[in-house]
Amino acid sequence: MKLDEIGTTLEAEWLSDRTGCHDRTGAEVLSCHASDLMSDVLTSTGEGSLLLTGLTNAQVIRVAEVADFVAVCFVRGKKPQPEALQLAGERGIPLLVTPLSMYDACGRLYVKGLPGGHRAKEIPSWRARK
């Protein structure tokens, strides 16, 4: 799923003009992590993944950078803090803001076929599928 389509699905606003990432609309997103707990997010790779979160501090961008996330989308219409916005611009991480709640945002993406990024081996149905 292209980042562009994610934006449309979530009815999200691009903060791209300010972060200089407008050329990333075609970036491929293969999975999604949704969490307000950065500690948990950091336990898996963000490669090819979208980070959905309600947190808006600059450490969210650090996490996205360090774990190789494709982009960050803030839920409930929350705008990132100025330091977060600036850091994202410096690091070339696209930012989106959706008016949807975390639940609804996840639901829409899941229905569109975007899987979760953390496919825990502990989940029985995942194990069975293998």
Add this chain to the structure above:
Amino acid sequence: MAGKEVTKTQEMIYELQVREVMTRKVIAVASATLMGELRGILRDNRISGTPVVDDGNLVGIVSIEDFINWMSDGRPRCPVADRMTRQVRTIYDDEPLVQAVNKLERSGFGRLPVLERETGRLVGVITKGDIIGGLLRNLEVDYRNAERRGARSSHIFEDIIADRSLLRLEYQVRGADFGRAGASASGLKTSLGRLGIDPQTTRRVAIATYEAEMNLVVFTEGGRIRVEVEPGLIRLVVEDNGPGIPDIEQALQPGFSTAPDWVRELGFGAGMGLPNIQKCSDRMRLDSTVGKGTRLEVEVLMERQDDAEGSGARTGA
């Protein structure tokens, strides 16, 4: 080289979709607009033509050529509807760029209105300029990726002749400075990328460093992160001068945390830091004395080149 670029561009015009490069902000006029008003509209928006839309439906297109013909006919007072081109060639937003190129080439038009496939609504306009701009942007992205791959293939250690080579990087971390937290991990990640370390290894080291850095910021007065890069191995040594960990075994339990509330509110302090560092590393050693300080040593083995391709297994995704 030139041949390669052409191939890349050709590839892109098949891969990119119209909606990725089109102009979304469409200047349109209604069919009832007077031809006399057209000049101002074209001039103010610096465009050479515009779609004609009635109630959201595309009914035609009017260009500067239509305008010139109208002028040479003695500027009769009439609406755009009388002078516009009704047979409009359009394109769907999900079609590949190559279709747009072909249609523009065959028709000789300067622009194509772009319709959304499901609704048939006008969602944008695509011009040759948009196509060139889109290709250039994507070539730039491609170039940046290629540059990164280039750096990666120039493995610094393969060029150095020595019995043992070691590169040392050092970062100072200030305690309680949450705003700056992560700056070391970020700087290290960029540096490892430039050294040509593979992305999986780089990510594991960056995450481990970030977690360690966060611990320094939250729990200590500050400390030092030393990174040693050797062929096949990256070693992190993180040291601080207190307060120390009373029970190391307990600290390594996932979920155990003594983090203050302000840290938890920021999305951290869930007791996953040390376990996660352990998970990212191949070897980890933690020594701590209460009142004196803590020393964390972590080793990450580099992915071997032959299995580095596409394998993220070590990250435990």
